[in-house]
Amino acid sequence: MKAAVFNEPGKPLSIEDYKDPKCGNNELILKVQQCGICGTDLHASEGGPLQPPPGTILGHEFSGEIVEIGKNLKSSWKIGDPAVSLPFIACGTCQYCINGNPFFCSNSQTTGMGDIQGGYAEYVRIGLPESIKIPKGVTWDFATLVEPLAVGLHGVRISKFKQGHNVLVIGAGPIGLSTIQWLRFFGARHIVVTEVSKERKVMAEKMGATNIIDGKTPSEELINMYRKETGGSPDIIYECVGSPNVIQNCMEIAPPFSEIVLIGVCDKPDTFFPFLGSTKELTLKFSIAYLKDDFQFTLDMMEQGRMNPSSMITQQIGLESLPKTFELLKNDKSQCKVMICPGH
Ligand SMILES: [Zn+2]
Ligand SMILES: [Zn+2]
Structure with missing residues (x-):
């Protein structure tokens, strides 16, 4: 697949041919429809304690379509279902996971920050407990904004x-x-x-x-x-x-x-x-991150037409333009959300 890869602080991301993610038994593969560029990605790529290892595909605000379903999953997922996922794959069985709070799981791996390759790519690997179906009537634009909206929602809720x-x-x-x-x-x-x-x-x-x-x-x-x-x-x-x-x-x-x-x-x-x-x-x-319910609540409010964040999106780009736009965004504070559409 094509992906934008982080190799070194201070160097632009590079578009590379990257191996497709392998679907684990309790996992799903998502064909990325859109992925938002987050301030954390920009910041992390400049070095410091949040810097991901070389070879990382960033991107934790993604939506897409299920293209592969893990062997063990007798779940309700079907090929072609639209989905979002919290950017973690966690154990799914500890108290934090059961409460829908995989951030605090001691076996949690994060997506797009080094552990699991992220959404600046054509495909991304997601975990079953962390994934949520996008309701009918919620657009890709809105679904891709669920992650940043869940961050604000969580802060207000706690x-x-x-x-x-x-x-x-x-x-x-x-x-x-x-x-x-x-x-x-x-x-x-x-x-x-x-x-x-x-x-x-x-x-x-x-x-x-x-x-x-x-x-x-x-x-x-x-x-x-x-x-x-x-x-x-x-x-x-x-x-x-x-x-x-x-x-x-x-x-x-x-x-x-x-x-x-x-x-x-x-x-x-x-x-x-x-x-x-x-x-x-x-x-x-x-406040840090979100619960699964923060994602679900945001999607529900979008479905009911009670949350309309469309004006947050200020630009949409293809994967090829990402390295250049990513560099510009490091200094440009006039934008809100720039969305990458890897299929374009
Ligand atoms: Zn973010
Ligand atoms: Zn857990």
Whole structure:
């Protein structure tokens, strides 16, 4: 098959002929219809603790059609079924797996990050317990957005959010935009968003932000602007950037007893002033990935027409153009989701 392969940090991905994935007994093979480019892929390919080994096919936001079914599977899957999958193949039998939380399985292998080859290719191998059929009426575009939407959904679901809360979302990249859409869905009162890119400010507004504040605004000024816009202060701050100093900034902005939910993934050491958190009795809540139910819920809401994320897709490209586009995206913050269509 054709695949875009990561070989070395700082070098563009290369289009290579790669061996087709082998279907394990409890696995399925998906012919990739679309795969989203994730900020994590861009970041990981530049080196650091998240860097995958040479020879890795990245891509963990994929949808496709079942083309092969493992020997042991007397399941309801048929050749040609449209499917998405959580980007893991886990044991399927431990307590985490049974609860639909394969991220925490101690035998979990991740897809598109080094263990299992990812979706920047024509075919990808997926596990039975992690796979979900795409309901009729849900387009490939939408199905491919389930993964980033599930990240935002998970962050909102594990927070103390209640309908009518006032919130602040830091950053309107794909994860911030996904979080904004769920906060609107679940009935947040004021959704104030901070962002630096003017394109992303526009997208945030389209997806449910009630106010946009420039991302460079100092904490003290931001608190005043928030009060002016909403008459109060945020009950919850959703941090969707994932870079050093952001926790400290959130803690400065946060009012007493509020919660800071860290959805952005930061892989660098960071410092904050704990005494500040003590004097406000703040809660820091970390969020990672999603449960299988976060995927299922997102698909169900799409099927019912209650979640329409189409404006998240800003570009669709063929596999051949991926290496060039991938390099451009490292510096271009005007895009939201760029989708690869390997069949084109
Ligand atoms: Zn991702
Ligand atoms: Zn397990």
